[in-house]
Amino acid sequence: MLKGFGNFLLKELKELIRDPKILLGMIIVPLIMFPVLGAVMSFSVQSAKEAAGKTTLLILNQDTGPNSTQFIAYLNNSLSVYVTNATMIDDAVPQMATYNATELAEIPQDFSVNVSSGKAAQVRFYSIFSGGGITESVGSSIVDSLVGQFNRAVAPDVIVPEQGAIIKGKPENVDPRALSSLMISQAIALPITILILLTYSMQIAATSVAMEKEEKTLETVLTLPMDRFSILMGKLSGSIIVAGVGAVAYMIGFNYYMGSLTGLSQTGATPDLASLGLVPSLFGYLLLGTSLFITLLSALALAVILSAFAEDVRSAQSLVSYIYPLIFIPSLVLMYVDVNVLPVWLKAVLYAIPFSQPIIASKAVILGDYLTAGLGIVYVVGFTLVIMYVASRLFATEKILTAKLKLRGLRKRQGTSNEET
Amino acid sequence: MSAAVEARSVAKVFGSIHALDGLSFSVRPGEIFGLIGPNGAGKTTALRIVSTLLLPTLGRVEVFGADVVNRADEVRRFITYLPEEAGAYRNLSGWEYLEFMGSFAAKNKDEIREMVRQGAEICGLGDRLKDRAKTYSKGMKRRLLVARALMSKPKLAILDEPTSGLDVLQSYRVRTIIKRFVQDHGVTILLSSHNMLEVEYLCNRVALLNRGKIVAGGKPQELKEKFESPNLEEVFAKVVGFA
Numbered sequence: 001m002l003k004g005f006g007n008f009l010l011k012e013l014k015e016l017i018r019d020p021k022i023l024l025g026m027i028i029v030p031l032i033m034f035p036v037l038g039a040v041m042s043f044s045v046q047s048a049k050e051a052a053g054k055t056t057l058l059i060l061n062q063d064t065g066p067n068s069t070q071f072i073a074y075l076n077n078s079l080s081v082y083v084t085n086a087t088m089i090d091d092a093v094p095q096m097a098t099y100n101a102t103e104l105a106e107i108p109q110d111f112s113v114n115v116s117s118g119k120a121a122q123v124r125f126y127s128i129f130s131g132g133g134i135t136e137s138v139g140s141s142i143v144d145s146l147v148g149q150f151n152r153a154v155a156p157d158v159i160v161p162e163q164g165a166i167i168k169g170k171p172e173n174v175d176p177r178a179l180s181s182l183m184i185s186q187a188i189a190l191p192i193t194i195l196i197l198l199t200y201s202m203q204i205a206a207t208s209v210a211m212e213k214e215e216k217t218l219e220t221v222l223t224l225p226m227d228r229f230s231i232l233m234g235k236l237s238g239s240i241i242v243a244g245v246g247a248v249a250y251m252i253g254f255n256y257y258m259g260s261l262t263g264l265s266q267t268g269a270t271p272d273l274a275s276l277g278l279v280p281s282l283f284g285y286l287l288l289g290t291s292l293f294i295t296l297l298s299a300l301a302l303a304v305i306l307s308a309f310a311e312d313v314r315s316a317q318s319l320v321s322y323i324y325p326l327i328f329i330p331s332l333v334l335m336y337v338d339v340n341v342l343p344v345w346l347k348a349v350l351y352a353i354p355f356s357q358p359i360i361a362s363k364a365v366i367l368g369d370y371l372t373a374g375l376g377i378v379y380v381v382g383f384t385l386v387i388m389y390v391a392s393r394l395f396a397t398e399k400i401l402t403a404k405l406k407l408r409g410l411r412k413r414q415g416t417s418n419e420e421t
Numbered sequence: 422m423s424a425a426v427e428a429r430s431v432a433k434v435f436g437s438i439h440a441l442d443g444l445s446f447s448v449r450p451g452e453i454f455g456l457i458g459p460n461g462a463g464k465t466t467a468l469r470i471v472s473t474l475l476l477p478t479l480g481r482v483e484v485f486g487a488d489v490v491n492r493a494d495e496v497r498r499f500i501t502y503l504p505e506e507a508g509a510y511r512n513l514s515g516w517e518y519l520e521f522m523g524s525f526a527a528k529n530k531d532e533i534r535e536m537v538r539q540g541a542e543i544c545g546l547g548d549r550l551k552d553r554a555k556t557y558s559k560g561m562k563r564r565l566l567v568a569r570a571l572m573s574k575p576k577l578a579i580l581d582e583p584t585s586g587l588d589v590l591q592s593y594r595v596r597t598i599i600k601r602f603v604q605d606h607g608v609t610i611l612l613s614s615h616n617m618l619e620v621e622y623l624c625n626r627v628a629l630l631n632r633g634k635i636v637a638g639g640k641p642q643e644l645k646e647k648f649e650s651p652n653l654e655e656v657f658a659k660v661v662g663f664a
Contacts, residue, residue, distance in 0.1 A: 215508040215509075215510070215511060216504065216506045216507050216508040217507070217508050217509065217510060219469075219474055219502065219504045219507065220502065220503075220504060220507055220522075220566075220569075222473075222474055223472045223473060223474060223497055223500060223501070223502040224497065224522075224525045225494070225497040225498040225525055225526065226497075226525055227494075397476070398474060398475045398476055401474060401475070402435070402475075
């Protein structure tokens, strides 16, 4: 039997559980974070389903026979259906906004003739593509299932639905579900990279400040004839460079991983995003890079501020981990959910978290929505300026040495010199 | 000529702790001035205020005429500070550490080289300077740090327990170097120490601190005569009513 094991284990558990940093970081934060994440995800899926129930379909009917009228009446039982008087699909697309329609159907001239003679009648359905997300294709799935029900009621496979997407106001012959799943797979890489970059660089920045405290080099540095803001900027820049190298290595590895997955699932039916205009322009990349850089700077400055309250590396890393839910939740939510289907208050919360902005920008620039990306940058710049100011004040005063976080409420604050005076 | 350090009625309060309570002292240029006292007397807090790390709650401190609060940047150009529990960067070699520190005081690369040469001579670490600081013993690290504080020949070197962690021979060596530096380069030293032998050997004048106040001050010899004591240890005990 292991002599003394029980006593030692008990001591370990007491030490670990009584450490408020471990209790918060390892137990309470995950206990809160994952239920919150789950609630947001299920709420957004629910919202999407409700929105799908209210799907509005605009129909361009080029057929004059009775079968198309019957088909439209059938769809009208489950959806809000409007029939446009436009003659061309390109003319019908701008009318979708007037009817608040998310789906558009084009019934061809020979529809009734084909149905009457028992031939397959093709109907092309278009869904508005708005940026991807697991809820993106719910509307087209509803229409698809209604067509299936109609087929079962009338004759098997009498109507053959063909899927299309309206991308940036232009109808394209691409399946919106295939497009959505491709966009999701593409859209996962960037949020994960941002997530890794932010958390990794925050750890580096916090460790770098805490290491100076732990190794007792900070006091010496603070008395050197150099601008204290330079010390702060030196620490932030060092962390950005190291984290940047890490992110590049990660991107290369992740790209290889995604490439091998895509290679396995190549069917030849994968939409070409570049030809559909769904890759960011040079200006878009510039906006995305700016958004990412500013957000990174604010995250690092926040890590430096938090680490100023820590006495050693372990405490600093624990303190920084309290920020992680603010990075993880928006990253994971925005990775899968179209922000537009979320209720206003939840959307406001997501937009208010500065770490959401690069992910929002990554989707916006793909769709050419530079205003959203630009406004996000302005917001994060404001946030960063505030955080940088606080960080620079911390470095400019004695607070960088004397600040300590008291987790037990109203315990009297004592300066660091208490025992050394 | 202005004093090297002029502290007037300095108080420092941390929450409910009064670390310094009306501390006043003056350090003349070119002298070695010692702050001595027991743990908690306020020595480190006083040195941290002089070195611009802490702000006085009340009172005023000037270093060569520059206020440590309003002209802290200027003060930092005059001083070097050696904290009692200082460390060196673990992943830099001793040589790189001296170069890094020298780069803030030197005007060009030649000056840095000269400072590092001087630092290497002071610490006497020889080839071990090429090794990373994490491989150094406590004594080696302290010698490196003392060398760093002196090699730039600052106008004022503030040394908190300069021989902390050193053995008898290393302490003797460091004390000799400090004394020689003052003679050769006109460096002013403000130091704190528990070691009364060290203080008697090194300091031109001392101030005895107790509970944040100066309870006696002067030349070591004068204090011994005044309190009819064979050493400063007994002087201190008599002053605070312990003996």
